[in-house]
Amino acid sequence: MKIYINARFLTQTITGVQRYALELVKEIDQLIDRGEIDGNRYEFCLLSPSNIINEPAFKHIRHKAVGKLKGHLWEQLELPFYAKGGLLINLCNTGPAFNKNQIVTIHDAAVFNYPKAFSFAFRAWYKFLMVRLGKTSKKIITVSHFSKGELMQHCKIAEHKLVVTHLGIDHIHRKKAAAGTIEKYGIQSPYVLAVSTMNPYKNFNLIFEVLPEIEAHNLNVVIVGSKNSKVFGEQTWAKSDAVNWVGYVTDEELKALYEDAAGFIFPSLYEGFGLPPLEAMASGCPVIVSSRASIPEVCGDAVLYFNPDSPKEAASQLIEITSNPELSKQMSYKGKDHSGLFSWNKCAKDTVNIIMNTM
Known part of the structure; x- marks a missing residue:
């Protein structure tokens, strides 16, 4: 057959x-x-x-x-x-x-x-x-x-x-984190990581709206993904010294970025599934995500949620996971357990x- x-x-x-x-x-x-x-x-x-x-x-x-x-x-x-x-x-x-x-x-x-x-x-x-x-x-x-x-x-x-x-999600475990990734891209730690295509409904503008709060807590932002696409409409992105847009990276580099990040943010308004939060969880990174679409179905109780229309709420959750070591540790363990279900x-x-x- x-x-x-x-x-x-x-x-x-x-x-x-x-x-x-x-x-x-x-x-x-x-x-x-x-x-x-x-x-x-x-x-x-x-x-x-x-x-x-x-x-x-x-x-x-x-x-x-x-x-x-x-x-x-x-x-x-x-x-x-x-x-x-x-x-x-x-x-x-x-x-x-x-x-x-x-x-x-x-x-x-x-x-x-x-x-x-x-x-x-x-x-x-x-x-x-x-x-x-x-x-x-x-x-x-x-x-x-x-x-x-x-x-x-x-x-x-x-x-x-x-x-x-x-x-x-087990593909992420088969990859070995690439040594020297942080140095290669000139990344300043501690940083918050975001991974996505640049579709407008991925809601990346929210990240730039919370930049003042992020910078006030001495955090930087690293974004993985291309800025441009023939598929999506024209977009403009704010510039900031606190944002390092690294573009496409190898799987090994991505794993290194997950493992070294202080937190991961996923502000999407719409997802059919949403793989990056699970990849971050599997790598031990504490995660905050939008409360929309399929994201609660996929992420369960292993993350902190925020209203994607509320930059203030997103900033609050982000600061919480990056400034509270005990919470960060608990979320790391919980995320690893939850990602193992997939x-x-x-x-x-x-x-x-x-x-x-x-x-």
Whole structure:
């Protein structure tokens, strides 16, 4: 039985969605290796365009670069042809609009809730595609119960088609913190860390609004993530000597930044899941997060919450975790315990069960 995986994500910079796809495929490969999936009965194959930037290395899952096109055109016009005769698995929000023998993971419905955060072309295409995929696909996987409700509301996807699988966090434990990261980026400790894409609904302006309080307590801010994107609308960002915008970093550098941070802040207004707070928790960093969307579902009682519309409340919580050593220690222990509930092994097993029950 042939199972094709849409590997267009191998052509993309790794953010949360691509992380999910990579780690999930790695874990499925391990399930085959351990004999938990019958590799003689089920054949998994990655199909990608030729312009990949991340070369996969799996024991049992083959990779084939196929077709001559790139991007959405490759996905819509060439991928369906090469996936004929098998079930197609799409892991990153998109898939061929007219292929019925497929499963699609849709992470959130942000284009419906925050349309102004995206370019016109992006949101128009994604709104059409998500509704279409909800109608034609055999199953829709999503990453939180919050997102399940959002997709039912905005895309009118039938509840029986939707299945929730939480993401994992154990990838962070497989990385060794890169020595010299603090020195490489000229970071001044103590610092508060923030990690995200620069989508407007990530609410990064809040960080700049609390800068006076942060600086008053001799704290600096380190932001991981690119300032610019073709997807998101034009944005301007305040400048401050207390803010070190390091851009994209390696996984090993990111782990070093998590481990050395005095605290982690996640001010997002909307998330389908929200992986960075769990990565910070797993690294022992005390965390404060927005009380919106899926974030309470994911973070539980292992963090401090704040109203993302209240910079004053965010500043208060931030100062609390960075100036109270006992609280910081307690949150570090609690965060490590809570993050342990989320594993790629469980995510992969749940996903494979969905695949097997669909074929």
